[in-house]
Amino acid sequence: MDDFVTQSDLAAFAESKVNLPSDDAEAGRVRVKTLRDRLTQHIATNPDFDLVKMLHAGSVAKGTALRTANDMDLAVYVRDAAAPDDSQLVNWLRDRLREVYQGFLDSDQIQAGTHCATVTFKSGAIRNVDIVPILYEGDDDDFGFLIAKDTGDRLLTSVRLHLEFVRGRKVAYPRHYAQLIRLVKWWIRQQRQLDADFRFKSFMAELIVTHLVESGTPMTSYLDALEQVFGYIFKSGLRERISFSDYYKPSELPSTTEGVIEVFDPVNASNNVAYRYTESDRERIVNAAQDALGAIAEARYATTKGRAVECWQIVLGPSFHG
Numbered sequence: 001m002d003d004f005v006t007q008s009d010l011a012a013f014a015e016s017k018v019n020l021p022s023d024d025a026e027a028g029r030v031r032v033k034t035l036r037d038r039l040t041q042h043i044a045t046n047p048d049f050d051l052v053k054m055l056h057a058g059s060v061a062k063g064t065a066l067r068t069a070n071d072m073d074l075a076v077y078v079r080d081a082a083a084p085d086d087s088q089l090v091n092w093l094r095d096r097l098r099e100v101y102q103g104f105l106d107s108d109q110i111q112a113g114t115h116c117a118t119v120t121f122k123s124g125a126i127r128n129v130d131i132v133p134i135l136y137e138g139d140d141d142d143f144g145f146l147i148a149k150d151t152g153d154r155l156l157t158s159v160r161l162h163l164e165f166v167r168g169r170k171v172a173y174p175r176h177y178a179q180l181i182r183l184v185k186w187w188i189r190q191q192r193q194l195d196a197d198f199r200f201k202s203f204m205a206e207l208i209v210t211h212l213v214e215s216g217t218p219m220t221s222y223l224d225a226l227e228q229v230f231g232y233i234f235k236s237g238l239r240e241r242i243s244f245s246d247y248y249k250p251s252e253l254p255s256t257t258e259g260v261i262e263v264f265d266p267v268n269a270s271n272n273v274a275y276r277y278t279e280s281d282r283e284r285i286v287n288a289a290q291d292a293l294g295a296i297a298e299a300r301y302a303t304t305k306g307r308a309v310e311c312w313q314i315v316l317g318p319s320f321h322g
């Protein structure tokens, strides 16, 4: 018997509900480019300016953003020697950005948040641009200390190499790779709506999916691919170390870490992206994956379309109608 919920149902749902429409993504990228260009002009007339350059980072740049995205990430490289203490950094950054965008943005459109500055536009699908500082000493590969916008952690990394990492996989696995990431992120979003304590960072999800795809997970059927992702999370318990050898040798990884979950930054073998995750965070993820797995299995054996859709709603939320 054919499944009541098929690949084309999932693909249609992804297209209409999950994915950021390409026009919105494009409008966002144009906006980010305008912000970057203005900084470049400012630097041309003020060569000693403390902000060195900007790079579009995050999901809109990578093509993995959800329709529900309300912010874009723009990394700003700050001359390390000029940066004040961490406690002052965001207010200082806000003031520098107000100098750069004077006459282009009202000063109240540029605010300091907890760990990043935010530019708010008055219209458009994605109105906020989070400007995340990276303390920089001129590294050729754009490595610097990223101040994580959710935690304030200082992370030695390169958002440019992250973009290259993801773009390379998008070329190797056209279309389905990015789609699978977005569907998994969508599932994460549903879990968060049900449980405010559920944590599963987008970047970590992206790396786990990348690992599975490279281990041979077939992606052309989203149904099978999602089943594989949840099956992996459930079976491994996320206790297996995940890393990539694009930018370092496996021997450069630490032999052990304190991390309950280990998913290493593909560009820095010392940076476990999951290092803050606790045992209860891990259990929540594994339990949710088990529920999703059970729901997908049940959907396969459902005797009515209505029941199959109900099962899939456990995975994709109430807006999935089959």
Ligand SMILES: Nc1ncnc2c1ncn2[C@@H]1O[C@H](COP(=O)(O)OP(=O)(O)OP(=O)(O)O)[C@@H](O)[C@H]1O
Binding pocket: 057, 058, 059, 060, 062, 064, 065, 066, 069, 073, 146, 148, 155, 157, 158, 159, 162, 163, 201, 202, 203, 204, 265, 271, 272, 273, 274
């Ligand atoms: N722990 C980390 N270590 C290194 N780089 C990180 C880390 N967390 C985030 N980044 C960088 O910041 C970027 C944005 O990460 P984030 O997890 O906010 O996801 P996103 O892809 O923008 O997804 P979302 O759609 O949820 O905004 C990543 O692509 C990566 O370059």
Ligand SMILES: [Mg+2]
Binding pocket: 058, 059, 071, 072, 073
């Ligand atoms: Mg983001």
